[in-house]
Amino acid sequence: MKVACVGGGPAGLYLSILLKRQDPSHDITVYERNPEGSTYGWGVTYWRGFLDKLHAHDPESARAVEKHSVRWNQGIAHVRDMSTRQPGDEGHGIGRHKLLEILADRARALGVRLEFEHEITAEDPPEADLLVAADGVHSALRTHHAGHFGAELTAGRNPYIWLGTTKVFDSFTFAFVETEHGWIWCYGYPFSSERSTCVIECPPETWTGLGLDRASEADGLAHLEKLFAHILDGHELIGRASSDGSAPWLTFRTLTNHTWYRDNLVLLGDAAHTTHYSIGAGTTLALEDAFALADALRTCADLPQALARYERERKSALLSLQSAARYSAQWYENLTRYIHLPPEQMFALLGQRHSPLLPYVPPQLYYRLDRAAGQLEALRRFKRWLGPKLARTAHARALTSGK
Structure with missing residues (x-):
């Protein structure tokens, strides 16, 4: 089978690895519009159960991922001048750049062609038996057939910014800071021995009240470093400026699609679905898409049957996770309902934020x-x-x- 995968992120690369392992005669090319080694994002989180799945599907790449990951088994929440620490399941973090490097090297070793700085347009797609749209939430291939796929994007309420820091946290860290304009908070976790991810979020009124909506990147980072100085311990925050010099604050967009395939075109990862970053499952869910699609292609008699099975299985598997993500996002959007509880109670309910009962x-x-x-x-x-x-x-x- 000739396979063209548009998008060289984790999902596209891992699918190419799985398909080549299943049948080395597959002719597989991964097209990525950006140069090799360039990616936006800091760390990727996952849990032990997911690592076990990686070992089951491709032990070689799993060993490399595990080798370059850091671990933690605690969470700590800072609220004003109070804090509480609790044990939890073992979490893992790996740099997104390192993860892509591992998967690209493994794909090449198996005979996959990787074409970087090669942009594919929907009007002129490559010829292939299977065309995989792994080109993200703004997928050009999906958008070209928008009426068929029935994509729906729902914007969240709170602005957020995805940053790195030279502070290496020893656990999954939450910090909630009260300002004269309202609350602002961050989630931090390590992804290497030198860096951590730090996602900062706040309500719109806090964002505008603090002037973060109009600050340059340098001024915005300096302000945030002061607000979170008690957890950064003098370390800097690292961002990536937009072309106009402003800091790239976003509001999360939840994507769903009515169907995931059209003829020989199939959606994978963020092109098919997104889940709120507060549950830390975006990359793992994209890789699980790759597990399911490769398995369906291996076991089904023909392509339409395989794509139908893939869509059915993944949409079913995502129902509970997408619900959990919605409730998690709403917990933060209604933070003032919980923030005045004693820290240990607030932290306990933070861990229960996926519950559909909690809001009521x-x-x-x-x-x-x-x-x-x-x-x-x-x-x-x-x-x-x-x-x-x-x-x-x-x-x-x-x-x-x-x-």
């Missing part, structure tokens, strides 16, 4: 109910552990007593 239950009542449910679950786990032991003890006693 008074926060302190929800916290108490959640604590009670957690204690009940701990008791249930203890009983499951204790039950077999008691049964074995009773059995042993019965044997020794001759009953």
Whole structure:
């Protein structure tokens, strides 16, 4: 099969790796409009379960990803001059540039052609049996057939900016700062031994009140460094200026599509869907698209059947995650509902922000109910552990007593 993948991000590169591993005779080309090594974004987060999936699909690239990742197993939240730290599942971070380098090297080693600085237009697509649109949320290939795909973009409320920092956080770090114009907060996590990602978000009224909407990049970063000096410890924030010198603040756009394929054209990753950055799943979901598409192409009798199966499986898998992402975004958009709780309660509800019940239950009542449910679950786990032991003890006693 001849495959043309438009977009050299993680999803497109990983799909090419999977297809080449399945059948080395596939003729696969990945087209990327930007130069090799250029990417916007800092770190990518993932969890142990996803790393296990990478090892199952391609052990060689998984080992390289794991080698170049950093780990944490705690979260810390700073609210005004208070803070609370809690243990959590093991998280992993890797630089986006390093991840792309690993995947590009692996793809080349398997015989995939990588064409950088090669822009593909919707009016003149490459000839291929399968044309993969992995060209992001603004996909030109999808937009060309907008009526067929039925794309819907929903804008979020809060402005945010994606930054790097030379401060290496030792855990997933949240910081909430109150200003005279309202709250502003950040999420920080390490992705190498030298750098961390720092995403900063605030309501529109705080953004304009602080003058961040009209500040130059240098002035905006200087202001943010002062606001978050207590977690940056003197380290700088690093941005990427727009062409006019302003800082690239955005509002998140949630993308959905009615259908994911048309004839031999199929959507992958952000071209098909987006989920709010606060759940940290954008890249992992794009790679899981690649898992599903490669598997469907391997097991189905023909291309239409494979693409239909891929769409059905991925749309179903995304339902709960997209719901969680919506509630997560709404938690931050309604921060004042939770921010005045004691830090440990606020942090606990931050961890519950995906819950569809949380917006409708008074926060302190929800916290108490959640604590009670957690204690009940701990008791249930203890009983499951204790039950077999008691049964074995009773059995042993019965044997020794001759009953």
